Amino acid sequence: MAQIPEGKVISYGELAALSGLGRAARWVGRTLSQLPQDTRLPWHRVLAAGGRLSLAAGTPSGEEQRARLRAEGLTIRNDRVDMRRHGWRPMEANG
Template identity: 65%
Template sequence: MPQPPHSATPQHAPEDTRPSAVYLVLAQVPHGHVVSYGQLAAMAGLGRAARWVGRLLSRLPAGSQLPWHRVVAAGGRISLPEDSPSGQEQRARLRAEGISIRSGKVDMRRYGWHLPDHSG
């Protein structure tokens, strides 16, 4: 499995524990809320590894129970193309949770989620 470039490799956790840290935080994102890739990385203790988190989530097995659809790009932008099957599924799941999508974005002030000990 290819490794991310050194600059994208989080410094806070050994290589083999990074996916577990991300999955643990992602599993806590509640229904009706979203986090950005960068927020998810930070909450998992991985610093500024947003792109690495995106690549990790793109490799989730089909049928995963993790709420991958609750992860959006910076500023609430939905990064998956609207006409792709995954993009359509993400938008449908978010709407089913009552999350409004306008111009391809989710209002992070309204729907954003933070761990109790993370305020930013």
């Protein structure tokens, strides 16, 4: 997760698979929910499938996530981000 570049996003399922956790998307979610508030990990770049934001707008964390994503230049439409444009895969990291 720390390797996700700024302005890019990934889904829980992808992150789980890429981390060698198989299909443990739920486990990723539960883990993120337990992150300390002062973590510097880019947790806001982890979205649900299809670029959907699973954290509801209005909640502290939900607003925080939207703010951070927008700050990185992403556009949020109807609680979702354009994965086609901002999706990230490790292969792209190698150039």
